[in-house]
Amino acid sequence: MSRLEEKTIKSQTIYEGNIIRLQLDQVTLPDGRTSQREIVKHPGAVAVVAITDEKKLVLVRQFRKPLEKTILEIPAGKLEPGEDPRVCAFRELKEETGYRAEEMTPLVSFYTSPGFADEIIHLYVASGLHRGEARPDQDEFVELVELTLPEAWQRIADGEICDAKTVAAVYHWQLKEMQG
Amino acid sequence: MSRLEEKTIKSQTIYEGNIIRLQLDQVTLPDGRTSQREIVKHPGAVAVVAITDEKKLVLVRQFRKPLEKTILEIPAGKLEPGEDPRVCAFRELKEETGYRAEEMTPLVSFYTSPGFADEIIHLYVASGLHRGEARPDQDEFVELVELTLPEAWQRIADGEICDAKTVAAVYHWQLKEMQG
Numbered sequence: 001m002s003r004l005e006e007k008t009i010k011s012q013t014i015y016e017g018n019i020i021r022l023q024l025d026q027v028t029l030p031d032g033r034t035s036q037r038e039i040v041k042h043p044g045a046v047a048v049v050a051i052t053d054e055k056k057l058v059l060v061r062q063f064r065k066p067l068e069k070t071i072l073e074i075p076a077g078k079l080e081p082g083e084d085p086r087v088c089a090f091r092e093l094k095e096e097t098g099y100r101a102e103e104m105t106p107l108v109s110f111y112t113s114p115g116f117a118d119e120i121i122h123l124y125v126a127s128g129l130h131r132g133e134a135r136p137d138q139d140e141f142v143e144l145v146e147l148t149l150p151e152a153w154q155r156i157a158d159g160e161i162c163d164a165k166t167v168a169a170v171y172h173w174q175l176k177e178m179q180g
Numbered sequence: 181m182s183r184l185e186e187k188t189i190k191s192q193t194i195y196e197g198n199i200i201r202l203q204l205d206q207v208t209l210p211d212g213r214t215s216q217r218e219i220v221k222h223p224g225a226v227a228v229v230a231i232t233d234e235k236k237l238v239l240v241r242q243f244r245k246p247l248e249k250t251i252l253e254i255p256a257g258k259l260e261p262g263e264d265p266r267v268c269a270f271r272e273l274k275e276e277t278g279y280r281a282e283e284m285t286p287l288v289s290f291y292t293s294p295g296f297a298d299e300i301i302h303l304y305v306a307s308g309l310h311r312g313e314a315r316p317d318q319d320e321f322v323e324l325v326e327l328t329l330p331e332a333w334q335r336i337a338d339g340e341i342c343d344a345k346t347v348a349a350v351y352h353w354q355l356k357e358m359q360g
Contacts, residue, residue, distance in 0.1 A: 003321075004242065004248060005200060006243055015202055019218050019220040020296055024197075038200050039246045041246075066219045066221075066293075066294060071291075073294070073302050110291040111244075111251075113222075113292045113299055113341070113343075114251060117297070139209055141183075141211075164301075165344070168344065168351065172351065175351065
């Protein structure tokens with residue numbers, strides 16, 4: 001056990017939902033005292049950076065109940081049990097935006113909230129885009145939006161682009177443009 | 181009500197923890213059907229991009245129970261009720277790393293997981309750093325780590341830097357370096 005590690009004494013499921021599971025862990029801290037950790041278990045997700053031939057980023061406008069507002073995000077979705085993230089990336093891009101990609105290249109994976117959740121997002125870059133028809137999930141209502149790089153920065157400033165994966169996507173795109 | 185919006189029929193608190201609250205909302209979807217949303221309420225947080233005079237990024241190594249591993253993150257912490265995020269940024273940087281900053285400039289704010297949580301992180305850039313003594317919270321065990329930009333990219337590749345705010349911080353730093 002490393003000098004920073006916390007050891008589980010007891011783990012209890014508080015709530016089992018459709019998407020998340022809430023778990024309460026009693027732990028021993030590195031100094032021997034005990035504490036409690038509230039943990040949200042999540043299946044993980046993928047998100048896709050898709051830039052069209054017209055140099056526009058593909059986004060979806062979507063109402064997000066936790067925020068009580070409609071925001072602009074890159075296409076994304078939860079992993080099905082056992083699903084390959086790359087396969088999920090192709091699927092979600094197609095379902096939400098209609099775009100079919102020829103290739104999906106892994107860019108970076110990150111945990112969104114390591115303090116209380118295990119959600120990981122695998123970010124992919126799509127290439128060889130072909131436009132098609134979107135087919136969102138039954139309870140998913142999304143609108144396709146395409147933005148140039150300056151427009152994307154403006155939406156960050158305005159707050160309509162306001163989530164971690166989409167901000168990361170715009171940063172990545174800007175870096176790629178500067179690297180030529 | 182916008183064409184994408186979901187209307188709350190009923191909202192129920194499932195669990196009230198020390199850090200998060202789990203809420204279950206019954207909603208009306210834009211097409212009139214009903215659905216259920218699992219929502220994690222969080223007080224919000226700040227995170228600090230602090231680069232020393234020696235051009236090193238200030239990080240903390242910390243065990244994260246939800247991930248069951250020790251990772252490298254930029255200094256961060258939850259907002260106290262009613263706390264000004266800028267004040268929180270000064271405080272968390274000092275507590276976790278010992279560094280006192282002369283200035284805190286807002287960089288960007290983002291939601292970490294808009295699909296199931298309302299957590300927002302306000303990212304600040306610290307300047308005018310003065311080294312001092314760290315004083316972490318009672319149940320917080322952290323180690324100070326300082327990395328150059330190439331070292332930070334390497335830790336992203338290795339997976340030791342693996343959370344949204346820290347990846348965003350490295351992207352920002354790289355952009356700033358390229359912009360000169």
